[in-house]
Amino acid sequence: MLYDAAPAERPDRVIVVVDATAVARGLNLAFQLAELPCRLSIALTKLDVAQDQGLRVDADALARATGIPVVCVDGRRREGLERLRETVQVSLTEEPQVRREDASIDARFADLDAATKAAVHTESQPVTRSQRLDAVALHPVAGPLLFLAVMWLVFQITTTVAAPLQDGLEALVSGPISDAARHLLKAVGLHHPLVEGLIVDGLIGGVGMVLTFAPLMALMFLCLAVLEDSGYMARAAVVTDRLMRAIGLPGKAFIPIVVGFGCNVPAIAATRVLGSPRHRIMTSLLIPFTSCSARLVVFVMLAQTFFPAHAGSVVFALYVVSIALLVLVGLALRKTLWRAVPQDPLVIDLPTYQLPTVRLALSVMWTRLKGFLHTAGGIIVSTVVVIWLLMTIPVGAATSVDGGYTTPAPQESAxxxxxxxxxxxxxxxxxxSWSLAGPLVTGFVAKEALISTWSQTYAVKDVTDATPEEQAASSLSDRVRADFAAASGGHTNAAVWAYMLFLLAYTPCVATLAAQKREIGWRWTLFGFAVQLTTAWVLAVVVFQLLRLL
Structure with a gap:
């Protein structure tokens, strides 16, 4: 591919990074490049790891056997980089030479074998640290338990550690930043309710929503980068391969699915660890069926309101249903869309365990976070503005007047x-009921918005941040109970179960769609959206109709 480009676009020099623990694999690429008019250098890495494995690699012998300059480097300690830079500079003055022309595969591997034997010497075969750790990490019993512990830790980090950061950013946006914007608008003579609402509630509110996801995304990307750099990610794929293979996915897919129980947005972004486009698409389609922490806020409020004696069991049951939905939809996708796609065996390189590099982990985190903010941010802000407009545009009688501008009541707005x-x-x-169906629209922006929407609709105190007991005893709970009773014809509990299951199955939020669009494109995103809505509606109808008969 390097030399399919026009001559002016070809690289001046190619550096082949060769792992000292797998010299033959790296030399195969180097020998293929050597058949082209290409200036080559070899950067020999992981010499310390090779030594721990009882291997001694002679860089000078390797250079003589291949005819390519070889420089020993340690990227983690940044050793040998200056010498590599000098070697590259010197080689730029040389004319590239074709080492062999139309070399056969047999001839190439014969040269490769000769070079490897000349440069690599086996001194001993000690039991390495990685082998000792793999005895636990890949154990049939201990391995899955260790994996669950690691995933639980990642889950805790993404939901617990990020929470105060998200709250702080949300308070900053809704407090000082919004107040400053209002003062600025007043100072320049634009203190009109419509203008203020558009800028403060619409644009700034939308940007604030994007920013509240930033800590969650950053921590998730950081955790994944650490797991990848440490070498554990490959072991996790081996441990979960059999479980995920039942629904047509590789073991690696289990990681973003587990993350989805914290938040679907970073979970979908985490599908990048999957190598196959089909696996990334299928996993991204299944993740929205995991019950994220945003849904939990609404579930707890409804469970405390309608089932106070069994609230914990109700929420647990919803998580069980979430897992069942994921498996059933996964099986359906496998039996329909991807029925003819064969299941490839798991072929994976298990790298040596190593301490993650802070610089590399932060670099990977920042690169992925920028991509999310750039692509998903615009979609989220646009959708928030649209919801604000719907709440602002009057279509009926007005209920209040502010500065000459009529503010419609929620039921009289668009x-x-x-x-x-x-x-x-x-x-x-x-x-x-419109007051029960309406919050499903704002819930499309963020599931936590359901409680705030009810508060605005019923003109009562917002209890989103109250304790479950306070929520259950609030006037909001009384209004919600009355609304469900009236809408369901007296089958209140059946309607509440149907409502919660609809919340569980339909699209989590606009941020999830934005993340899906970035990872799998609009076509598959819209397909997944349709599947989720259809599944949610059918599930809600079936459950209500069955429970009303009991």
Missing amino acids: YGAVSRTIAPVFAPAGFD
Whole structure:
């Protein structure tokens, strides 16, 4: 591929990085490049690891056997880089030479074998640190337990450690930044409710939503980079391969799926660890069926309101249903869309365990975070602005006047009109009230917004951040209970279960769609959106119709 380009676009020098623990594999690429008019240098790495494995690699002998300059480097300690740079500079004055012309595969491997024998010497075969660790990490029993512990730790980091950072950013945006924007608008004579709402509630609110995801994304990318650099990611793939193979996915897919129970957005971004495009697409389609922490806020509120004596069991049951949905949809996709695709055996290189490099982990994290903010950020901000517009545009009688601008009540806004339009769709599921259907629209932006939307709709105190007990005893809970009872014709509990299952199965949030669009494109994103909505509606209807008979 390097030399398919025009001559002016070809590289002046190619550096082949050769792992000292697998010299033959690196030399195979070097010998293929040597058949081209290409200036070559070999950077020989991991000499310390090779020594631990009882291997001694003679760099001078390797250079003589290959005819290519060889420089020993240690990228982690940044040793040998200056000498490599000098070697490259010197070689730029030389004319590239073709070492062999139309060399056969047999001839190439004969030269490769000769060079390896000349440069690599086996001194002993000690039991290495990696082998001792693999005795636990790849053990049939201990391996899965270790994997669950590691994933639990990642889950805790992404949901617990990021929480105060997210709260701090949200408070910063909704507090000082929004206040400063209001003062600035007033100073320049643009203190009109419509302008202020668009800029503060729409644009700044949208940017704030993007920023609140940044700590979560950063921590997730950092954790994945550390696992990859340490060498454990490959072991995790081996441990989970059999489990994931049942639904047509490799073992590596289990990692982003587990992450999805914390937040779907970084989980979808984490599908980049999968090598196959088909596996990335399928995993990205399944992740939205995992019950993220944002849904948990609503589940706890509803469980405490309607099932106070069994709230914990109700929430646990929803997580079990989440796993069952993921498996069933995965099997359906495998039996339909990808029925003819063969299952490849797991072929994976198990790298040596090593301490992760802080510089590399931070670099990988920052690169991936920038990509997310650049692509997904615009979609999120745009959607938040659209929701604000729907809540602002009056389509009926006004309820309050602010500075000459009429602020519509929620039910008299475009939001209310949309809610009344979609409400009949949920009649078979027992919640065709506009005030119950409407929050599903704002919940598309963020599931936590459901409680705030109810508070605005019923004109009561927002209890999103209250304790479960306070939520259950609030006037909001009374209004929600009355609404479900009226909409369901008295089958309140059946309607609540249907509502929670719909929340569980339909698209988590716009940020999830943005992440999917970035990873798998609009076509598959819209397909997944349709599958999630259909599954959610069918599940809600079936559950309500069955439970109302009991």
